[in-house]
Structures are given as C-alpha cells and as structure tokens.
Amino acid sequence: MTVEDNDTHIAIVGMACRLPGASTPEEYWHNLVTGVDSVRPLTPDELREWGQDPARSADPRYVPLHGVVDGVGEFDAGFFHFSERDATLLNPQHQMFLECAWEALERAGYDPLAAPGTVGVYAGAGRNGYAQVVQERPDRFPGVDDLALAISNEPEHLASRVSYKLGLTGPSMAVMTACSTSLVAVHEASRALLGGECDMALAGGVTLRVPRAGYWYREGGTMSPDGRCRTFSADAKGIVAGDGAGVVVLRRLQDALDDGDHVHAVIRGSAVNNDGSRRAGFTAPGVRGQTEVIRVAHAAAEVDPASVSYVEAHGTGTPVGDPIEVSALTQAFGGTSLPRGSVALGSVKTNIGHTDTAAGVAGLIKTALALEHRTIPATLHYGSPNPGIDFAGGPFAVVTERRAWEAHEAAPRRAGVSSFGIGGTNAHVVLEEAPNAGVRGAADEPALLVLSARSPEALDAMTIRLAEHLRERPELPLSDAAYTLQRGRHPFPYRRYAVCSDHAGAAAALTAGAVAVRAAEPGAEPSVVFVFTGDTIGSGDVSGHVEMGRTLYAAHPAFRAVVDEIGPWFTGHCDRTLAELLDPAPRIAAGTSRVLAGPQTARATRLAIEYGFATLLTTWGAAPAAVVGNGVGLLGAACFAGALALPDALDLLVRAATGDAGLPRFAVGGMPSMPVLQAGNGMELTPDQFSGTEFWLRQLSAAHEAPAAPTDSRHLLVGLAPVDGTDAALDSLGRLWQAGVPVDWTRLHEGVARHRIPLPTYPFERETHIVRPVPFDDALGERGVASGEAATASAGPAPGAGADRSPEAVEERLRTLFDKVLGGEGGQGDDLDFFERGGDSLTAVQLLGLVEDAFGVCPPMEAVFDAPTVPEFAAVVMETLTLLDATATASGADDKGTM
Numbered sequence: 085m086t087v088e089d090n091d092t093h094i095a096i097v098g099m100a101c102r103l104p105g106a107s108t109p110e111e112y113w114h115n116l117v118t119g120v121d122s123v124r125p126l127t128p129d130e131l132r133e134w135g136q137d138p139a140r141s142a143d144p145r146y147v148p149l150h151g152v153v154d155g156v157g158e159f160d161a162g163f164f165h166f167s168e169r170d171a172t173l174l175n176p177q178h179q180m181f182l183e184c185a186w187e188a189l190e191r192a193g194y195d196p197l198a199a200p201g202t203v204g205v206y207a208g209a210g211r212n213g214y215a216q217v218v219q220e221r222p223d224r225f226p227g228v229d230d231l232a233l234a235i236s237n238e239p240e241h242l243a244s245r246v247s248y249k250l251g252l253t254g255p256s257m258a259v260m261t262a263c264s265t266s267l268v269a270v271h272e273a274s275r276a277l278l279g280g281e282c283d284m285a286l287a288g289g290v291t292l293r294v295p296r297a298g299y300w301y302r303e304g305g306t307m308s309p310d311g312r313c314r315t316f317s318a319d320a321k322g323i324v325a326g327d328g329a330g331v332v333v334l335r336r337l338q339d340a341l342d343d344g345d346h347v348h349a350v351i352r353g354s355a356v357n358n359d360g361s362r363r364a365g366f367t368a369p370g371v372r373g374q375t376e377v378i379r380v381a382h383a384a385a386e387v388d389p390a391s392v393s394y395v396e397a398h399g400t401g402t403p404v405g406d407p408i409e410v411s412a413l414t415q416a417f418g419g420t421s422l423p424r425g426s427v428a429l430g431s432v433k434t435n436i437g438h439t440d441t442a443a444g445v446a447g448l449i450k451t452a453l454a455l456e457h458r459t460i461p462a463t464l465h466y467g468s469p470n471p472g473i474d475f476a477g478g479p480f481a482v483v484t485e486r487r488a489w490e491a492h493e494a495a496p497r498r499a500g501v502s503s504f505g506i507g508g509t510n511a512h513v514v515l516e517e518a519p520n521a522g523v524r525g526a527a528d529e530p531a532l533l534v535l536s537a538r539s540p541e542a543l544d545a546m547t548i549r550l551a552e553h554l555r556e557r558p559e560l561p562l563s564d565a566a567y568t569l570q571r572g573r574h575p576f577p578y579r580r581y582a583v584c585s586d587h588a589g590a591a592a593a594l595t596a597g598a599v600a601v602r603a604a605e606p607g608a609e610p611s612v613v614f615v616f617t618g619d620t621i622g623s624g625d626v627s628g629h630v631e632m633g634r635t636l637y638a639a640h641p642a643f644r645a646v647v648d649e650i651g652p653w654f655t656g657h658c659d660r661t662l663a664e665l666l667d668p669a670p671r672i673a674a675g676t677s678r679v680l681a682g683p684q685t686a687r688a689t690r691l692a693i694e695y696g697f698a699t700l701l702t703t704w705g706a707a708p709a710a711v712v713g714n715g716v717g718l719l720g721a722a723c724f725a726g727a728l729a730l731p732d733a734l735d736l737l738v739r740a741a742t743g744d745a746g747l748p749r750f751a752v753g754g755m756p757s758m759p760v761l762q763a764g765n766g767m768e769l770t771p772d773q774f775s776g777t778e779f780w781l782r783q784l785s786a787a788h789e790a791p792a793a794p795t796d797s798r799h800l801l802v803g804l805a806p807v808d809g810t811d812a813a814l815d816s817l818g819r820l821w822q823a824g825v826p827v828d829w830t831r832l833h834e835g836v837a838r839h840r841i842p843l844p845t846y847p848f849e850r851e852t853h854i855v856r857p858v859p860f861d862d863a864l865g866e867r868g869v870a871s872g873e874a875a876t877a878s879a880g881p882a883p884g885a886g887a888d889r890s891p892e893a894v895e896e897r898l899r900t901l902f903d904k905v906l907g908g909e910g911g912q913g914d915d916l917d918f919f920e921r922g923g924d925s926l927t928a929v930q931l932l933g934l935v936e937d938a939f940g941v942c943p944p945m946e947a948v949f950d951a952p953t954v955p956e957f958a959a960v961v962m963e964t965l966t967l968l969d970a971t972a973t974a975s976g977a978d979d980k981g982t983m
Contacts, residue, residue, distance in 0.1 A: 094274045094351040095340035095518070098192025098333030099449050100184040100845070104151035104326050104436040109191075109842075113453045116435060116461040117486055123151045123311055123324050123437050126298055134295040135857030141298070148298035149311025151326020151437030156292055157854025159183070163538060163846075164249050171853040173218065173225060175237040177209045177329075178245060181290040183848060184331040185246045188286060192333040193345065193572035193840025196250050201283025204254030205246045206273040207331075208265035209239040210291035210441045214855075217295065221855050246286065254282030260441075263398070264356075264505035265289045266330060267444025271354040271511055273334050283339065288331035291440035295857050299325065302936075304945025305929040306402055313438070314465040315399035315431040316406050316473060316482050323400045326437025330445035332452075344567075344839040347518035349452035352498070353385025359508035365924030367506050369405050374412030377510040378500065382416070385514035389417040391495040392427065392514070394460055395480070396447040398504045399431025400438060404925075407472035409502070414478030422479035428487075429480045434464035444503030444511060451499045455517040458489045458497065491517075521839060530585050530635070531566035532814040532832075533594070534821055536576040540600040542847050543578045549844035551594040558587045560841060565590075567838040570829040573846075579603050581818035583811050603824035610800040610823055612706050614698050615763070616691075616713035616720040617805040626686040628806035633666045633693040636813055641835050642703040646696035646730075653731045654692075657738070658685045662692055684741050688734050691720045694804040695733075698724050700813060701802065705828040706820050712801075714763040718783055720804075725756030727774055740784035800825070889965055894939070895958040901934045902954055917952030935961065941968055 099109050105122030106112035115122060126148045128138035140146040159179040161171035171179070185205070189196040215237040218225060235241050240258040247256040255276055259269040266289030273285035301309045307322045314320040340347055357380065359373030382389055397409055410429075417427065432450045439446050454460055462485050469475055469482070491497050497517040504510045535550065537543035550569075554560065562584065578600040582593035604610060636643040651661035658665075658679050665679065680686050694717070702708070711721035716737065723733035760769045773779045800823050806812050821827045888894075906921045918928065928948040936942040941964045943957075951957045 091336065091338050092278065093337040093353075093516075094277055094334050095337040095345065095347045096332050096349050096351065096448075096452050097335050097340050097345040097347060097840075098188045098190075098194075098842075099331065099348060099452065100187035100191055101328070101330040101446070101449055102153050102155075102180055102184060103328040103330070103439070103442075103446060104153055107154070109449060109453060112449065113457065116432070116450060116453075117457075117459060119462050119464060119486070120435065121312070121464055122435055123149055123313075123326065125149050125311075126152070126296065131297065132860045133856060134297060135860055136295065136297050137860050145301050146298055147301050147307070147309065147311050147324070149324055150293070150296065150298065151324065151328070151439065152296070153180075153292065153327040153329070155850065156180070156294070156296070156327070157852055157856075158850040159853045160848035160850050161853055163848060166853075168853070169225070170236070172855060173228065173232065173236045174853070175209075175212070175214045176294060176854055177212065177214075177239075177290045177292045178236070178242055179853065180292065180329045181207065181209065181242055181288070181331070182246055182249060184288065184290070184329050185250065185286050187845040188288075188331040188333045189250075190572060190845040191842045193568045193842075194284075194333075195572060195574045197574045199250075199252070199284055202254035202281075203250075203252040204273060204276050204282035204285040205243040205252060205256045206259055206269040206276070206285060206287045207243040207246065207257075208259040208261070208269055208289045208441045209242045210289075210293075211239065212292060212294040214294040217855055217857050220857070224855055242290070252286075254285065259289075261509035261511075262505035262507050263438070263440055263443050264503040264509050264511045265441035265444065266446075267448060267501065267503035267511040267513060268356050268505075268509060270332065270334070270351070270445065270448060270513060271356050274351055274354055277334060277336050283335070285334045286331055287334060288329070288445045289441040289443075290329035291442050292327045292329075293325060294854075300933070302929050302933045303942045304925075304932055304948075306400070308401065312465050313399075313401040313431075313434045314467070315397070315401040315434050315463060316410070316429065316470055317401070317466045318468045318470050320401040320403060320406060320470060322402055323433060324437040326433075326439045328436065328439035328442040328446055330442050330449055332445060332448065341519070344837065346839060346841050347521070349455045349518055350516040352387060352514045352516050353381055353383070354511065354513040355380035355384055356509065356511045359510065363508065365926070366508075367924060367926045369408045369504055370508065371408050371412045371415070373508060373510050374409060374502070374504060375415045378413065378416035378502070378512045381500070381512040381514050385516075387495075387498060387514055387516075390422055390426075391492055392417075392498045392500055393492065394428040394430070394451070394454070394483075394489070394497075394499040396451045396499065396501045397429055397431045398443075398447075398502045399433050399463075401431070401433065403470065403472065406470050409504075410473045410475070410478070410480060413480060413502075414474070417479055419478060424476065424479060425481040427479045427481070428460050428483045430460065430463040430483045434466075435461075444501070447501050447503065448513060448515075451501050451515055454489065455497055455499060455515060458491075458517075460487050460489050462486050529563045530583060530811040530814055531562040531590070532570070532811075532818050533566050533582045533584065533590060534569050534573075534579070534818065535581070535594075536573065536579045536603075537600075537846070538576050538578065539849065540578050542849055543580055543600045545847035546844070547580060547594050549847060551591045553844050554587045554594075555591045560587075561839070562587065562590060563836075564839045564841045565843060567829075567833060568840045568843055570827075570832070572840055572843075575603070575821075577602050577605075579822045581822055583814045583818060585811075601822050603822060605824070609825050610798055611709035612820065612825060613761075613799050613801050614701070614706075614708045614711045614721070614724065615801050615803045615805075616694050616698070616711065616717035616724070617803065626680055626690050629690045629693045630666060630680065632806040632812050633662075633689075633696070634668055635811065636693075636697065636700060637663065637666050639836075640700055640813070640832075642831070643696045643700045646699050647692070650692050650730055650734070653734055654685075654688070657688070658682070662689065665689060684738050687716050687737055687741075691716055691723075691734065691737065692730065694720050695724055695730055697804045697813065701816060701820075703828070703831050704817055704820075705826050705831075706802065706817075708758060708802075709799075710759040710761055710768075712761040712763050712766075715783055718760070718762060718769075719780070722756060722760050722769065722774065725758050725760050727756045727760070736780065737784060740781055889939075889962075891958065891962055894961055894965070895954060897938055898935070898958050898961065899954050901931060901938065904934065905931045918948055918957075919952055923948075923952075939965060941965060 131138045243256045269287040273287035357377045359370035363370035584590040713721040
C-alpha cells in the first residue's frame with residue numbers, strides 16, 4: 085500500500101457492539117472463534133414478562149428462539165442527561181445505539197465530547213413495537229403527544245440524537261435499506277470522508293425486537309423451523325431473528341496513521357446498487373444486482389478478485405437465497421478462473437441470527453477482527469452443500485473449522501463483506517488488513533494512567549476493568565495505554581491516577597484502594613503554588629535531583645532546553661555542562677560524583693534542575709499563582725518568577741557562598757510576575773528584600789527546614805524535589821490533573837510517537853428505563869377469560885376440523901383465501917394464476933399459512949408455483965387431504981389390531 089493509497093482508503097479505528105452473547109468486540113470475537121451459537125430459547129417466564137402466551141411453545145409451529153441481547157431497556161439516563169421520563173419514553177434501540185456510539189469513540193481513543201474536526205453520523209434502526217407499547221400505557225406518560233412519541237421512537241431521529249448528545253457537527257443521516265442498512269451506512273460515511281464532508285464518521289445500525297417473542301414457522305417461508313441457521317447447507321430452511329447493535333468509527337487512512345490511531349482494518353472500496361426489476365419479486369434477491377455490486381466494489385478498491393481470500397456473505401440460510409448469492413459471487417470473481425476452494429466463505433448469521441438493520445455492521449466487525457487476528461472463524465451448522473449451489477464451478481468453500489488466515493504472496497490479506505436488503509438494495513465492502521503500526525513505546529517507560537467518572541462507584545468499576553485488562557495483556561505498551569487515557573477519555577469530576585513503569589506495577593497501583601478525588605469545577609480550580617526546596621536540613625545529597633534530572637532530560641524537550649541553555653555557566657565553573665553532569669554513561673558518570681561533591685556545584689545543580697522542572701510543568705498547563713521557597717529554594721522561586729535570569733541567580737549563589745559583597749542587583753529581570761513567598765512565614769517578598777544584600781546573604785547561608793504544606797484547600801502545592809520510588813514529574817502532573825487543573829497532554833508527549841489503543845470503556849451505571857407490555861396472565865388468558873375457558877378457547881378445534889371437504893367446497897374456500905392475500909373478489913376468473921394477479925413468494929407464504937389454518941394441511945411452497953390457479957391448487961389440497969385421511973384410517977386400524 086503506497087502513501088497515495090492512504091488518501092483514498094478508509095481506516096476502521098474504533099468499534100463497539102451489543103450482539104447476542106456479547107457486549108464488547110472482545111466477547112464477540114471469543115464467541116466466533118470458539119463456535120458459540122448465541123441464539124437461545126425464550127423461557128416461559130421471559131415470554132410471559134413480554135406479554136406473550138408461554139403456552140404457544142407447545143405448538144410445534146411456534147419457534148420460541150431468538151438471538152437475544154441482554155440488557156434491553158437498561159440505560160444510564162443521567163450520563164446522557166435524560167430525565168427519568170424521557171429516558172423511559174426513548175426507544176431501547178436509541179438508548180443502546182447512543183451508548184455504542186460513545187463506546188466506539190472511546191475505543192478509538194477519542195474523547196466523545198471533544199472529537200477533533202467534524203464528525204458525521206450515518207445510522208439506521210429497525211422499526212419495533214415499543215411506541216405501541218407506550219401508547220397502551222397512558223398512565224406512565226400522561227400528556228405525551230404524537231410529536232414527542234415520534235421523536236423518541238422513529239428511526240429517522242437515531243443519528244441526529246447521537247449528534248446532539250455528543251456535540252457532533254458533521255453530516256447526520258438516517259439510513260434505511262432494510263437488511264443492508266448498516267453496511268450502506270458505512271458506504272455513505274466512507275464517501276463523506278473521502279469527499280471532505282467530515283473528518284471522522286460513526287456508522288452502524290441497531291435492531292431490537294420489542295416486545296420480545298418467538299415466531300410462527302410457515303413452510304416455504306424465510307424463517308427456520310428449529311431456530312438454527314444453516315447457511316449454504318443442504319438442510320438450510322431459513323433464518324432466525326436476532327437483536328443487535330454495532331458502530332464503527334471511520335477516518336481517512338492517512339489521517340489515522342498520522343495521528344497514531346489503532347487501525348483494525350482498512351476499507352479499500354465499497355459499492356451500493358439495487359436489483360431493480362431483475363428478480364422474481366420485490367422481496368426476492370437478484371443474481372445480476374449482486375454480481376454487479378461486487379464487481380463495482382472491486383473496481384473501487386482497485387483489487388484483483390484473486391487477492392480476496394475471504395467473503396463474509398449475507399448468508400441467510402434460505403434454500404433460494406443462498407444459491408443466488410454464491411452464483412453472483414462466482415460470476416463476480418470470474419467463475420472458474422480461480423482455484424477451487426481458494427476463497428473462504430462464511431456467515432455470522434449462523435452464530436447470532438439475522439440482526440436485520442445491524443446485520444451488515446455485525447459482518448463487517450467480524451471480518452475486521454478476523455483480519456486483525458489473522459484467523460477465520462467457522463460457519464456453524466453446515467453439513468452437506470445445498471444442491472442448488474455449484475461450488476465446483478467457482479473458488480468458494482464454506483469454512484467449517486476455525487483456521488489461520490494465510491496471506492497471499494503478492495498482496496495483504498483481503499476480504500469482502502456483503503449485505504443485501506429486502507427491496508433490492510445491495511452493498512459490498514472490500515477490506516484489507518491494517519498496515520504495520522510501527523515502533524511502539526518502551527516497555528519500561530514510566531507512564532501516568534488517569535481515570536475519571538461521574539461517580540465514585542463508576543470510577544471504582546473503571547479502575548478494576550483497566551487493572552484486569554492490563555494484567556491480561558502484558559504485550560500492550562503502557563505508554564500507549566496512558567496516552568489513550570489522557571487524550572481519549574472525557575475528564576469527569578471523580579478522578580484517580582497512578583504512575584507506573586510496568587503492567588504488574590500498574591495493576592497493583594490501580595487496585596491499591598486510592599480514594600476517588602472530586603476535581604474542582606472549571607473556573608474554580610485551586611491556585612497552584614510551586615515549592616522550590618533548594619537545600620534544606622539533611623539535603624546535602626544531590627543524587628536524587630541528578631537522577632530526576634536524567635529522567636526529565638531524556639524524556640522532555642522543554643526540560644532539555646533549559647539544561648542545554650544553562651550549559652555554558654556550568655562549563656565555566658566546573659568544566660562540565662549540566663547535561664554532562666546528568667549523563668548516566670559510566671565513563672562520564674565516574675567523574676560526576678567528584679564534581680558534585682563540591683557544595684556550590686551541588687547547590688547550583690539542584691537549583692537549575694528545579695527551575696527546569698518548574699518550566700516543564702508550565703508547558704504542560706500548570707499556571708502557578710505563586711512560588712514559595714527558602715534559602716536556595718527562595719532564590720530559585722524568585723528566579724522562576726522573573727526577578728532575574730537563571731545565570732544571574734547561579735552567580736548570586738556562588739558569590740553568597742564566598743561572602744562576596746558585590747551581589748548583583750535585581751535590575752535586569754525587574755519585578756517578579758507572581759508573588760514570591762517565604763516558606764517559613766508565608767510572607768510575600770518586598771521590593772527591598774529582592775534588592776537587599778543582607779537579606780540574600782542570610783537566606784543563602786542559613787540552614788532551613790523543608791517547606792511545610794499549608795492546609796488551605798484553595799491552594800495546591802506542587803513540590804519540585806524528587807520523591808523516592810516515583811517519577812516526580814508524572815506524579816506532580818497527576819496531582820494537578822486530579823485537582824482539576826487543565827493539562828495540555830500533547831505537550832507531555834512532544835517529540836515522541838504515541839499510539840491510541842483499545843481500552844475498557846466507561847462503565848455505564850444503567851437502570852431500567854423501559855415500559856413492558858402488561859405481562860401475560862396464565863389465570864386469565866390474553867382476552868381476560870377464565871383459565872378453563874382460556875384453555876378451551878386456545879385449544880379450540882383442530883385446524884380444518886369440521887370443514888366441508890367436498891371438492892366444490894374446498895375450491896370455493898381457496899378462492900376466498902386467494903382473494904384475501906391478493907385483494908379483489910372471485911369474479912376475476914379462475915384461469916388467472918397466483919402470480920399474474922400480483923402474488924410473489926412472500927404472499928405465497930401468507931397463503932400457505934391461511935390454508936393450514938383452514939384445512940389442517942400445508943402443501944409445500946413449490947405447489948403454489950406448480951399449481952398457481954385456484955382449480956389447480958384445489959386439486960393439490962384435495963390430494964393432500966385424501967392422503968391425510970388414508971393415513972389416519974390406517975393408523976386407526978393398526979391401533980385396533982393391537983388392543
């Protein structure tokens with residue numbers, strides 16, 4: 085991939101999901117690679133709580149299975165500034181997508197409330213029954229009008245609500261193309277980025293079926309009879325529904341690389357089209373449309389199909405749809421020109437069901453993770469191939485076992501992701517593995533980890549999450565983790581920090597039980613006071629300052645500039661620059677101890693290092709309101725406050741030690757820019773004291789106690805002396821940030837390449853904000869009748885019992901059923917077949933359901949196609965009824981013979 089390519093490709097830099105069995109991408113990936121089918125049965129209690137009759141489960145036609153997402157209606161309303169009422173009125177789809185948007189930005193390493201540039205949102209949601217549930221409970225929402233209900237529930241407000249709550253000013257667009265919605269959203273977001281409409285984009289979709297329920301199986305329909313999706317398999321009979329939400333964060337690839345983003349995968353190109361009328365019906369898929377969208381995507385990505393080694397298929401597991409999809413893929417990839425089995429084929433719907441508007445982004449996240457982990461998960465429930473699929477005529481082979489993803493010799497790993505919507509809108513995306521991330525931070529580099537939350541409880545939960553994450557991933561560069569927390573999280577009031585150099589130390593420091601500190605509100609931060617220690621009683625050893633100076637000199641350009649600037653003064657007094665005194669190289673360090681044994685050099689070194697340290701803190705955002713010190717420390721404070729230049733301060737220090745009366749006056753620097761306080765009494769130095777010879781002789785010759793920290797909470801004292809066992813600079817910065825002082829994190833990492841990495845996201849404090857239907861009452865039944873009556877009513881006569889089965893009656897009844905699903909009345913002529921009257925596969929399924937209810941038999945779907953007129957279809961039904969009666973008679977005779 086060339087630099088020019090980086091300007092035309094899109095990076096996936098963040099992702100978040102809530103899918104069956106998984107609330108994070110890590111949990112999702114674990115389920116995929118371990119072959120977990122996350123579709124599960126709905127329990128009787130669960131059905132009852134959602135207003136469904138659990139007795140339906142006894143009917144063999146009812147399938148009580150669903151791809152369930154846990155926590156539907158659990159939402160942190162306060163975090164997003166919703167009132168209790170508005171949060172409960174808000175559709176659970178909107179709740180979940182908003183949380184996913186926040187998590188995706190955090191996982192990308194960006195503060196969701198301060199993302200750089202313009203950020204677009206492209207999203208779609210399915211329609212569910214929550215608004216109807218709300219309308220059925222007027223006691224919960226008195227006075228709610230239609231507008232408030234629509235704004236809180238309709239899919240067109242999904243994207244704009246995210247933009248409003250997160251303050252995102254790029255395009256905000258609702259996308260709705262049925263099953264292909266979220267992949268179309270990704271395509272549109274990519275186009276907007278390449279067109280310069282935004283600098284970052286969120287794209288995705290959400291579907292939560294409310295109320296939660298199973299489904300009625302109909303022969304020939306799209307739903308599976310047993311709740312298992314068997315994509316591409318001979319025994320595939322349909323799909324099973326699943327809930328889910330997914331969001332990806334997209335940036336132009338070059339921007340992502342320049343800013344050190346974590347790139348999960350690269351979108352090389354994408355395409356969207358529609359089948360038009362080139363298909364059997366409005367709901368049917370089309371070979372030509374799918375073939376064309378894949379070819380256009382390959383052209384947009386500028387890739388040879390031969391370099392694509394995996395395709396995440398739409399893969400609904402229907403007997404008709406699967407062969408159409410593989411046929412389209414085979415044509416798009418050039419038929420038999422590629423080796424058989426050279427392209428792996430899979431579908432995540434076998435793991436989680438069909439998540440409708442979220443299906444495309446679920447497949448995209450799966451494939452991006454597969455590229456990142458260089459592993460292709462297995463497709464579940466695959467037996468022998470669907471006989472309608474010509475696998476021998478193309479390069480595709482279904483992945484039945486997890487396997488390593490081997491790269492092509494001449495190209496990086498590449499994949500395609502397809503998503504096709506009812507109505508014919510097709511989308512295909514070409515992915516490529518991420519480029520090499522480059523050199524990462526040193527493993528033993530000191531790091532400042534900062535954490536904040538809206539409550540102490542959330543902060544504790546966040547701390548535990550991070551400690552576990554670091555403990556389980558020792559390969560993560562700690563400096564990158566620190567950078568991500570500093571730059572990629574919003575600063576909340578309750579704060580905690582830890583300074584550490586390795587993962588074990590980080591985990592220990594985070595779990596040490598530090599109390600959460602509430603930071604000051606913006607504008608009410610405490611006054612920062614720098615404390616210069618200089619030399620105090622017991623401070624003859626300067627080795628601590630030298631060690632601290634070495635660390636600061638190696639890591640921070642601002643400190644290095646001070647040391648280098650004062651170098652000539654030290655050369656004139658001890659034949660070595662200050663940088664040489666700080667050099668840890670054995671050859672140089674051997675003579676350093678001798679030089680620093682001289683008291684004046686030691687005092688000058690201590691003063692210069694503390695001055696450089698104070699200068700460094702100001703570049704990071706600390707703006708001291710005052711400085712304090714005593715002895716040499718007071719001289720350093722006066723120097724930092726601008727009363728004189730650093731070389732003059734060092735000259736004064738030397739002359740005072742020799743008793744030289746020719747002390748320089750404070751005329752060059754002028755008066756200080758901030759109060760300079762004496763540590764002993766807290767008094768501010770006066771102009772006479774600044775210029776008084778006797779004052780400075782006393783200060784620089786007497787021994788002093790270390791400055792005591794005042795108890796006034798309005799001031800934050802920041803010491804400039806080293807502290808045993810810790811990085812003084814990072815510890816001071818942590819204290820400043822924890823108190824609420826704004827920090828310029830970019831200056832902290834100046835001159836060093838850092839990378840954002842995925843880390844645990846904010847621990848939302850969720851509470852229940854959902855209105856459920858009135859629970860089903862077993863004692864009363866759905867219609868409020870007594871339990872005995874309900875049992876009788878629900879059982880009723882068997883389907884078709886008591887119906888007139890004469891040929892004339894059956895034909896007349898079928899004529900009525902044809903009219904019911906097609907419209908019109910029976911005088912249109914029996915010679916018009918089902919499809920000439922406007923029928924399609926979907927209405928055929930409806931017809932078969934009515935036939936089953938009326939006669940107790942359900943002919944196969946093929947019967948509608950083979951016998952499409954009323955008389956022809958009536959003959960099929962009569963034949964089926966006759967066979968059923970004969971079977972029942974034979975069974976009765978057998979029963980009598982055994983009595």
